[in-house]
Amino acid sequence: MNKTKLIIEREYMSRVKKKSFIIMTLLGPVLIAGLLSLGVYLGISDTTVYNVLVVDQTPAISTGSLTQRSQPLFWNRLKETSQMKFDYSDLAMSNVEFDSSAYDLMVVLKDDIVTHPEAEMVFRTLPSMKARSYLEDEIEKVIEEEKLKLNEIDKRTYDSIKTHLNLISVDAEDGTTSYKQQQAFVGFGFAILIYFFIFLYGVQVMRGVMEEKSNRIVEVLISSVKPFQLMMGKIVGIALVGLTQFLLWVILTSVLFSLTSGILVGELVNPETVQAQVQMTDEVAAQAANDPMAQSAVNDILELIFYRINWPLMIGLFIFYFLGGYLLYASLFAAIGAAVDNETDTQQFMMPITIPLVFGFIVSEFALSNPEGSAVFWFSQIPLTSPIVMMVRVAMGFSSGGAWQLILSMLLLVAGFIGAVWLAAKIYRVGILMYGKKISYKELMKWLKYKS
Amino acid sequence: MDILKVQRITKTYANHTALKSVSLSIPKGSIFGLLGPNGAGKTSLIRIINQITGPDKGKITFNGKALAPEHIEKIGYLPEERGLYKKMKVGEQALYLATLKGMSKKEAKAKLKEWFERFDILPWWDKKVEELSKGMAQKVQFITTVMHEPEFIILDEPFSGFDPINANLIKEEILRLAEAGTTIMLSTHNMSSVEEICTHIALINKSKKVLDGPVDKIRTEFKDGVYELVFQGDMLSFTNALWTNFELISNSKKGQDTVAKIRLLNDSTVNDLLKTVLPVVEVKSINEVIPSMNDIFIKVVEKKAKK
Incomplete structure (x- = not known):
């Protein structure tokens, strides 16, 4: 038993004294915390500026009695930010043209987008998740507004109808909220x-x-x-x-x-x-x-x-x-x-x-x-x-x-x-x-x- | 008094028998040569003595008592496959091995410093093993084998890989230890390397012991009346003079001298031989031919094969 102790001691000491062990032990927590915050930081601090060409193919003149307008649906309605710039056109570029253009993204919105909410995004380099979801959100918002108008629903009414359900699970045994x-x-x-x-x-x-x-x-x-x-x-x-x-x-x-x-x-x-x-x-x-x-x-x-x-x-x-x-x-x-x-x-x-x-x-x-x-x-x-x-x-x-x-x-x-x-x-x-x-x-x- | 008695040890591995009913007695204070070709079973026997493996049959006694784990500290073992932790410091490592043999740290340190001094490697105490030359590493290995002053030291192929200077140093240390009363067992396939220092030997071949005993006795037993005669003179008259009571085995020229090997026949003596040849040639020297262990081994093995 005494000899086993000697062996344990040697195995332990020879490893704990190694530089790599000390470095790993000190850096481990810093590294984990660092990686996490780096991830968060990178996610938030995406500073790329996207120039987006919005190809709006919706008809300029709507026939609906309540939605009279003189320009296509999305024209100037997508909100710009410091990192998102929009230009509007009704003609799509070919992919070759797009490739040599100054635009980073091209979003093609078909004329039936309100009834078929589907659009194409042409990219040169794939945009960040955040940019993508921003685009989606903005386009959705316009479509929603348009639908509200078509159905003659007041925006405030709509907001009060829109519901987020928060499902809380409760353990039958002790009645506490389950996580x-x-x-x-x-x-x-x-x-x-x-x-x-x-x-x-x-x-x-x-x-x-x-x-x-x-x-x-x-x-x-x-x-x-x-x-x-x-x-x-x-x-x-x-x-x-x-x-x-x-x-x-x-x-x-x-x-x-x-x-x-x-x-x-x-x-x-x-x-x-x-x-x-x-x-x-x-x-x-x-x-x-x-x-x-x-x-x-x-x-x-x-x-x-x-x-x-x-x-x-x-x-x-x-x-x-x-x-x-x-x-x-x-x-x-x-x-x-x-x-x-x-x-x-x-x-x-x-x-x-x-x-x-x-x-x-x-x-x-x-x-x-x-x-x-x-x-x-x-x-x-x-x-x-x-x-x-x-x-x-x-x-x-x-x-x-x-x-x-x-x-x-x-x-x-x-x-x-x-x-x-x-x-x-x-x-x-x-x-x-x-x-x-x-x-x-x-x-x-x-x-x-x-x-x- | 025998320090170690091996009685009818048999060891079988899955597909071959390493030792077949081997018995040995190793007298206290002897330098015991365990000789035999590679694969004869020497290392298997040594591992059993060191309690690394157990025998299938037979028993071993150490100082009259059945071999037991407490005897480990009384035995020093330098295996044929020997090495050190490369990344560990020399002194630290020697200390570790010493404490594993049951020495206290303090006692081990004092002893080791002494040995390191003797072997001229004290400056290397704090160096890593990988920085040592092969010869120095071998010195360290030898020290770690003997530092706990065991009663019985087993050296498996002790001279393999040693340069001549180190081999000589180790030889001297072996003789010194033996003089101090330590029993030493040397195992080797290279018989000529140890026969001059061994007092006792055992020959092992194909997992069986073929011969053992004190070296002097074995040599006497195996010398067959052959003498080497060096002389100057006419070879023809020399051959004619030998006549019936002597047999000329071989002769060769060495410069001016002729070296002849002669066997005495019909109870004739060295005096008879001298009387016979003195009138015809000028005798320079005469020596009894002592058979080497190699010769003896070959003779024994051949004899067994014929049977």
Whole structure:
């Protein structure tokens, strides 16, 4: 036991002292936060100016008695912004002409657009989502107005009729508002983290074993310690590295978050900043700021982050499932590392390990939309996929009668990793001393039968 | 007193037998050569002694007690496939290996500094292993094998890959350790590299022990009355003089001298030989031909094959 401790210590210290570990640990939270805000920033701060040619083919003179007008429908009615400039024409350019013109976009509005709301947008480079939806909104608005006129409906009447339904799910059991869907996303975040950590650290175990084998130090080591101690020391040592990294991330992120949250929360719910951020759609922004819907969405997210998620439970179970899943996969990775001589030979053995891992990831994505499905149930029990799938279910919470599912899954995972460790130890023991032999599955089966 | 007794060890792998009922006794304080061609089963036996693998049949005793995990710390092992962590610092690594052998950090550090000094590699303590030359890395490996002052040291192919200077250094260290009372087992397929320092040997071929015992005894057993006679003079009269009681096995010219190998027949003695040849040629020297381990091995294996 004492020797295993020495091995754990070496595996841990040699990795934690590495520059790459320190950099990853410090940069991780900054990077995650940075990427998120960069995404937001890029989404908002699209500064491209679009010159749009609006080809309006609607008849200049409408025959309807109430809608007398002397120019085509859209003529000068699309609202310009600093980034959206409109020119109007009734003749479409050919694509070749358009290509050599000064316009970035050409929107062709057919004469029957009011009855068939469909239009073509010709582009040279695909515009941003935001520009596109702005165009849609503007054109829709004109069509809507036209329809209101045709049907003799007052704009105010129409606004009062137009309805947004906010569907709030209520759990029959305790009568509280349910945020399961949103919570599931948080669980999915944890699932991604587990998937990522198992892969990252599992491969490190494999590399470490291969390093010892190809360095030829392994025989020196196992003349002092048992192969099992060496394998477990490495697996546990690297697990501790993973946990250290995770805990540092949690601490650093919460420190970063508490430092910036005042500013962040203030800005998020402050209508002025929301308005400022969405420069392009001034009107929409003003609407959004006054729209209780948009505000409540922001509040929902904050409420979800701060109150809906049981963080201690989530992190506790994350650690359990990470460790369980990691021990299971890492020992299999260790067995692969022991069985092969070099990295290129690992491919054939990596496949059967990677597939369930990726599969667990896919099923957990599936659990987002259908959390009670039977596939989700089964894969949250099978130890190979449960660490990933179960995180999504844990985040959503179990009904009081469903706690057995969690307990069963945890027990199965423990049994799973014990089995995996046992299997891996048998392969490991033989593999580390086997050089220059091409290993097949048949060969591995033979190793399992060797006596120690 | 034997430090290690191997009794009828058999080890079978899936498709071949590595050791077939092998027994050995290794006397305390001896330098024991485990000799045999590649693939004979030497490394399999060594791994069993080191408790890396277990035997299918048979047992091993260490100092009279059944071999057990607590004996690991009393054995030093330099495997044939040996290496170090490339990215780790030399001193740190040696310390790690020492603590794995049960030494305390403090004790290990003092011992290691001493050894590093002896081997002239103390300045490399804080360097990474990948910066060492091959010879220096081998010195480090040897040190990590012996630093915990084991009673029994096993060196598997100790001289393979060593340059002549280092090989000599290691040889001297082996002799020094043996003098201090350590029992040493050398395993090699290159018999000439160890026969001069071994006190005992065992020959292994095709997973069976074919011969073992003290080197002197084996040599005496295998010498068959052949003498090498160096002389100057007429070859024809020399051959005629030998007549019936001696057999001329071979002769060759070496400058002015003739080197002849002669077997004594019919209980004749060296004195008889000298009396016979002295009148016809001028004798420069006469030596008994001591068979090399290689010769003995070939002889034994051939004899077994004939049977």
